[in-house]
Structure formats: C-alpha cells, structure tokens
Amino acid sequence: MSSSYMSWRSSASNRRPTQPTNTSKNRGTIYPDLNQDPTPKPVIHFLAFALIVFLGLLQFLPASHFRHPSDPHRKWVPFNSHSSPSPTVKLTVDEDDGLIHIVSWMQCLDLKVLAVLANSTLSSSRYPDMLHFHFFTPQGDKDKVSFYKLKVLFPHSNLELHGQEKVKEIIKRASSEAEYDSLNLEEIAPFIIPSVHQSLTKFIYVSPNLILMGRIEELTGIDLSAHAAAAAEDCSNRLNSYVSSDVLDAIQRSASKPWISVTPYVKDACMPDLSLLLINGKKLEEFLEAVLWWSKVLNWSDRSDKRNPAIGLALYNRYLKLSNSWLVKEPASVDTIETSMITHYDGPKIVCSEFGNDTIPGSSHGNLWIKYLPSMSNQILGI
Ligand SMILES: *[C@@H]1O[C@H](CO)[C@@H](O)[C@H](O)[C@H]1NC(C)=O
Ligand SMILES: *[C@@H]1O[C@H](CO)[C@@H](O)[C@H](O)[C@H]1NC(C)=O
Ligand SMILES: *[C@@H]1O[C@H](CO)[C@@H](O)[C@H](O)[C@H]1NC(C)=O
Helix, strand or coil: HHHHHHHHHHHHHHHHCCCHHHHHHHHHHHHHHHHHHHCCCCCHHHHHHHHHHHHHCCCCCCEEEEEECCCCCCEECCCCCCCCCHHHHHCCCCCCCCCCEEEEECCCCCHHHHHHHHHHHHHHHHHHEEEEEEECCCCCCCCHHHHHHHHHHCCCCCEECCCCCCHHHHHHHHHHHHHHHCHHHHHHHHHHHHHHHCCEEEEEEECCCCCCCCHHHHHHCCCCCCCCCEEEEEEEEHHHHHCCCCHHHHHHHHHHCCCCCCCCCCCCEEEEEEEEEEEEEHHCCCCHHHHHHHHHHHHHHHHCCCCCCCHHHHHHCCCCECHHHCCEECCCCCCHHCCEEEECCCCCCEEEEECCEECCCCCCCCHHHHHCHHHHHHHHCCC
C-alpha cells in the first residue's frame, strides 16, 4: 500500500517540475507568430463591416419567390408570375394553416354523392392540395371503412369524417322536439359547427348534393369580417312566398330583438341559397336563438310541410351576397353547365327513410356525375 502511495507521490513530484519547462518551450514558439500578426488598415475593417451590413439589409427586401409546402419537388414559384397561383388567394384563406376548409353534412351516408362532391371540387380547383374536406356523417370517424374507401379514391386529399352528435346535441338542448323536427339539419348545421369545432372558424359549407365546377378557392378572397355568412341570392324563392308582409310588419312593430331588421322588410326579397355558404364562426352569436325565435313566432313547427324560412330571416341583412354565378343551377341544359360554377348532383342517391335508406330506383339521371365517378371508382365504393 505504502509503496504504491510512494510511487504515486514520487511520480507526481517528478512530473511537476517538467510542466514549467514545457510551457516555456511552447510560449517560445507562439510569440514569433503573434509578432507577425498583420495589422489590417482601418479601410479594410470598414469595408468588411459595410459588407456585413449590406448582406443583413438584403433580408428586408420583399420575397420574390415562394415554395408550396406540399409540393413534392419544392419548386420555387415567383410571386408575380401570371401562370402561377396568386399569393393573395393563399394568404387570405386562414391565418392558421393556409388550408381551404370545405364542410358538408349528410343525413344518411351516401359515399357516391360524397365522392362526386369531393372529386368535382378537387378537379375544378387549381390548388387541390390546399383543400381540406370535413364530412359530417352519421357514423363519423367511427366509420373507418367509408373513410378508407374515400382515401383509396383520393389518396392525396386532406379528408376527415366527423360525427354529428355534438352538433345535434346543441340544437336539441336549445329547442323543443317539435322545433327540432321542423329544422332541416343540413341547413342549420353549418351555423352550429363552429361552436363545436373551434378550429373551423372560417369555412365553405357545401350541401352534399352538389357538383362543383367553379374554382372554390375564388371564394376565399372574400372579406367576411363584418358578416356571419355569405351566400348567393335565390330569386326563385322570395320572402313573401313564406310570410305575408302584414305578419312581418306586425312582428317588427311589436317585438324587439337584436336580429329583427331595423328597416322595413322588403316583401319580395330574394332568399339566400343555403346550399353553398361561406361561414364566419366569429359572427354567429345568438344565431341559433334567432332561428328558433323566428320558427316559434311564425308557428313553423306546426307546418312541417313547407321549407322553414327561419334561417333566411335570421340571415336577413346579415349576409354578404355572393355573385350570381355561385347560385346552384339545375343541370338541365348544356349551356347552364358550361356557364355555372355549381349544379345539383344528377346521379342515383340514397334517400333517408325510417323503413330503409334506399337508392331511388328508376329515376332519370343525368350523366354529369359519371364524369367525376367513373365506373372503376364507382366499383371501389361498392353499393
Ligand atoms: C301562431 O300561433 C298563435 C297561437 O296559436 C297565434 O296567435 C299567432 O297569430 C300565430 N302566428 C302566426 C304568424 O301565424
Ligand atoms: C338510415 O340511415 C340512418 C342514418 O345513417 C340510420 O340511422 C338508420 O338506421 C338507417 N335506416 C336503415 C333502415 O338502414
Ligand atoms: C375525378 O374526376 C376526373 C374527371 O374530372 C376523373 O378523370 C378521375 O378519374 C376522377 N377520380 C376518381 C378517383 O374517380
């Protein structure tokens, strides 16, 4: 023990004196270098500094090119080139994720109708990879089979299925059973969805039975900050065909509610077309209350035979009017197909009923839908 200790000490004490000689030897080799260090002229200092400042200032020039995050080739696209996407479309979509959210609600699941809606929208868009579909279906995200069938057809699309319970619950809690039954869920749901899905604040709602032929991204440049919604006016459907102007005048005189128009109601005002809407979730306070109030005041739950004008009345003076080209046209003639942005789905579809949800048999279908659902795709979806 002691010998090993001694040897350690001795080796340590032996080592110690060597250190100063080493460092003094090193120092001797370093000094000549330091002495030779060039002293640059002040002009060089200044030029180097100016170069750094210049490179730094380049950062403040406006960007001239951009790359789309989902472009596999990460190609640089100039901002002001005419053949490329106009960046204003992209930048006004949604501050958060830059996607165009397209929402639809379907009472009985009909995959063909959804596939035609998705494919016509994707095929007509210049930026299909910016579209994000949210389909609200009875089974929602629990229905994996339907989800994968749609994913097989559109592997590169952003597509989600959502359940309907939470939205239905909100409406049920606010209304009586008769009122609930008098509402068309496909019409009221878009106004309730933002309170359930906080990430969906600005979106485009499309009724499922549509074929889109216009570029949906054109709708995203519209400034909706002052309005709850935007819709096209449907002048084949006027206010006085639902409610007489005497009744409206009486209501306006006697009731005071924030959603009653201050100016007299125009008795033959065109109703909004609820099949395609731009929704601003931040401006929808009291909307459901207003719709239920109008239903009640007009006794609409007693006359379930007719379409309920309550949503149109709640939107009166509160929606931005979209250009007439976004009004849904009948797929009647070839001319209207060529000029319209949007038309009704013309294929076979499943009709909800208590006795069984069946495809309408033997009705005369158009053939526009086949373009967006070729027989190969139709087979993948099955029946
Ligand atoms: C609704 O029903 C109530 C009572 O049944 C009636 O007094 C009122 O006039 C009705 N309103 C309309 C708009 O028909
Ligand atoms: C019809 O569809 C609805 C919703 O998808 C469902 O709740 C109902 O059970 C279906 N009816 C039949 C008979 O399949
Ligand atoms: C989508 O529609 C286009 C025609 O616009 C068609 O060529 C294509 O096959 C369709 N895609 C699917 C998955 O059906």
